[in-house]
Amino acid sequence: MIDALIFDKDGTLFDFRQSWGAWAARLLAELEPDADRRAVLAQAIGFDAARMDFAPDSPVIAATAPEIAEAMLPHLAPEAAGSLVDRMNLLAAEAPTVEAVPLVPLFTSLKARGLKIGLATNDTETPARTHLRNHGVLDLFDFVAGYDSGYGGKPAPGQLLAFAQHLGLHPARIAMVGDSRHDMEAGRAAGMTCIAVLTGIALHDELAPHADLVLDHIGALPGWLDSLPVETPGR
Numbered sequence: 001m002i003d004a005l006i007f008d009k010d011g012t013l014f015d016f017r018q019s020w021g022a023w024a025a026r027l028l029a030e031l032e033p034d035a036d037r038r039a040v041l042a043q044a045i046g047f048d049a050a051r052m053d054f055a056p057d058s059p060v061i062a063a064t065a066p067e068i069a070e071a072m073l074p075h076l077a078p079e080a081a082g083s084l085v086d087r088m089n090l091l092a093a094e095a096p097t098v099e100a101v102p103l104v105p106l107f108t109s110l111k112a113r114g115l116k117i118g119l120a121t122n123d124t125e126t127p128a129r130t131h132l133r134n135h136g137v138l139d140l141f142d143f144v145a146g147y148d149s150g151y152g153g154k155p156a157p158g159q160l161l162a163f164a165q166h167l168g169l170h171p172a173r174i175a176m177v178g179d180s181r182h183d184m185e186a187g188r189a190a191g192m193t194c195i196a197v198l199t200g201i202a203l204h205d206e207l208a209p210h211a212d213l214v215l216d217h218i219g220a221l222p223g224w225l226d227s228l229p230v231e232t233p234g235r
Helices: 016-031 035-044 065-075 084-093 103-112 125-134 158-167 181-190 204-210 218-227
Strands: 004-007 116-120 143-145 174-178 193-197 213-215
Touching (some): 016 035, 084 125, 103 218, 116 158, 125 143, 143 158, 158 174, 174 181, 181 193, 181 204, 193 204, 213 218
Parallel strands (some): 004 116, 116 143, 174 193
């Protein structure tokens, strides 16, 4: 029986390439006007500017803003590095996030089932709330945590366990839904069902060994929920 779902954000709620390719291109353009040095920065974060795509090991996929910044710092002038994380977070709040599936009808239907809904992201909490608000679903979430919310970041399970504690639920009755190995590792460490989706960068064969289930996208969740055994009262 599943009583709650906690979601990753980027690559799960939002298509990763379409949403974060524009963010990376804008950030690099602001940081480095010289094309050759900008290419070095792009390589440092695993970003292919020509294809607007990311390498499978890009820190942008699952790392926090300070970790992404750390990858670029050796290639930046000291004066550019000082406010790098703040600039990254500001641009993140403005990122043109593209829904992986229509979010309002999906989350309205999940709430109608009586499910509690949470978000656990390695983005900061403020941009995360902005993205949810921009897409009309913030009020449908019972819990939102970024890496800066006091619970740590994934793959550690702190955000997920805080969600369970906040709701007074046993982790075994919660499913973690995400697009990266970090998400699956966090879910496993928290004792939750782990559901991978393929709207990020990671492929099926990379995620399957770490997941209980792999879906094409979060729009397939209602079908999965319908397939679960019905709990008999009194048992």
